[in-house]
Amino acid sequence: MASIAKTAQAGTLESSDVMITVAPGTQGSGIVIELESIVLAQYGEEIKIILEKTVKDQGITDIYIKAVDRGALDCTIYARTLAALSRAGAVLKEEII
Amino acid sequence: MDLRRSMLFIPGNNPGMLQNGGVFGADSVILDLEDAVAPMEKDAARFLVAQALRTVDYGASETVVRINPLDTFAAVDIKAIVPCCPDAILVPKVESAADIHQVAAMIAAAEKTDQTPVKIIALLETPCGIVEAYHIAKADPRVVALALGAEDYTAGLGAMRTKEGTEIFTARTIVINAAAAANVQSIDTPYTDANDEEGLLADTQLAKRLGFKGKLSINPRQIDVIHTVFNPSLNDIDWAQQVIHAIRKAEAEGSGVASLNGKMVDLPIVNRAERILHLAELLGLMGGEK
Numbered sequence: 001m002a003s004i005a006k007t008a009q010a011g012t013l014e015s016s017d018v019m020i021t022v023a024p025g026t027q028g029s030g031i032v033i034e035l036e037s038i039v040l041a042q043y044g045e046e047i048k049i050i051l052e053k054t055v056k057d058q059g060i061t062d063i064y065i066k067a068v069d070r071g072a073l074d075c076t077i078y079a080r081t082l083a084a085l086s087r088a089g090a091v092l093k094e095e096i097i
Numbered sequence: 098m099d100l101r102r103s104m105l106f107i108p109g110n111n112p113g114m115l116q117n118g119g120v121f122g123a124d125s126v127i128l129d130l131e132d133a134v135a136p137m138e139k140d141a142a143r144f145l146v147a148q149a150l151r152t153v154d155y156g157a158s159e160t161v162v163r164i165n166p167l168d169t170f171a172a173v174d175i176k177a178i179v180p181c182c183p184d185a186i187l188v189p190k191v192e193s194a195a196d197i198h199q200v201a202a203m204i205a206a207a208e209k210t211d212q213t214p215v216k217i218i219a220l221l222e223t224p225c226g227i228v229e230a231y232h233i234a235k236a237d238p239r240v241v242a243l244a245l246g247a248e249d250y251t252a253g254l255g256a257m258r259t260k261e262g263t264e265i266f267t268a269r270t271i272v273i274n275a276a277a278a279a280n281v282q283s284i285d286t287p288y289t290d291a292n293d294e295e296g297l298l299a300d301t302q303l304a305k306r307l308g309f310k311g312k313l314s315i316n317p318r319q320i321d322v323i324h325t326v327f328n329p330s331l332n333d334i335d336w337a338q339q340v341i342h343a344i345r346k347a348e349a350e351g352s353g354v355a356s357l358n359g360k361m362v363d364l365p366i367v368n369r370a371e372r373i374l375h376l377a378e379l380l381g382l383m384g385g386e387k
Contacts, residue, residue: 016113075148083141
């Protein structure tokens with residue numbers, strides 16, 4: 001699947017969490033990331049790398065991602081992104097459902 | 098012997114609490130996918146708990162995941178969580194040995210070939226579960242403990258839940274007896290008023306007197322009190338050492354009978370003393386270190 005079926009969201013705006021919104025991208029639009037973070041200056045690039053890798057690993061190439069980060073660890077960013085993708089209709093390659 | 102004096106619930110959809118779960122010193126942390134998670138967030142919590150198990154360091158705490166009941170999301174939870182290598186699964190609302198057989202089969206199917214077998218702790222929180230306690234404890238070698246969940250249980254009875262706990266006395270003793278008969282641990286229901294430290298102390302002391310080996314906990318602030326109660330006291334350790342000394346001396350003298358301060362020391366006394374010393378050793382309490 002190059003994109004996802006619909007817009008979906010996962011996560012919260014509580015401390016240590018991240019709210020991820022994903023929306024289908026048009027064919028060829030690529031992975032577009034909009035990031036707000038309380039640690040943007042320090043970890044912004046790292047967070048974008050995690051977001052990009054997570055969707056790429058699921059075979060998704062065209063998608064819009066908005067992430068509002070409240071200091072989430074990598075594992076939380078990963079988990080929330082997978083949850084958002086799953087809710088958006090992506091069939092995940094991970095064993096976890 | 099696994100130490101389960103305190104088993105602390107951590108909400109499964111709260112990243113801040115999940116990532117800090119290991120710092121409180123609980124013997125077990127229970128990453129909760131059931132009551133602490135809203136129905137619409139079950140999927141997100143499952144992803145989060147799976148990743149927490151893979152990446153968060155819970156230190157010396159045993160990692161336990163409370164899955165959802167068998168008639169809701171248990172199968173999906175087990176499939177997602179078991180490959181992430183938790184130490185144990187806490188199964189809610191267990192009512193029969195058949196429930197345990199079903200869970201054990203699902204765990205076996207989900208386990209990776211090289212992983213340590215995942216244990217089962219059965220949460221008994223219905224009148225049927227209490228009636229079947231012994232059969233549940235004996236249902237599968239994976240079962241290592243029975244835990245009592247008194248809130249749902251009293252709702253099932255139609256009784257008022259009180260701080261004194263008169264209404265759960267029978268359930269408590271049945272769980273303790275069934276667990277002892279099956280050679281597994283018994284874990285008491287949580288004390289749900291996190292601001293009442295005196296009440297927690299009294300409730301935990303009662304639990305220990307009755308024979309429970311540990312207590313569920315809903316707040317990190319409860320852990321110290323629970324540990325203080327379940328730890329052997331210095332007097333206990335001193336008594337146990339004297340018992341062992343007396344029996345060894347009697348054996349050396351060719352006598353099968355020993356006495357301590359005028360009281361006969363027989364096998365049950367020796368067993369109790371050995372349990373105290375074993376626990377004290379596990380906790381580093383021997384020789385007055387603490």
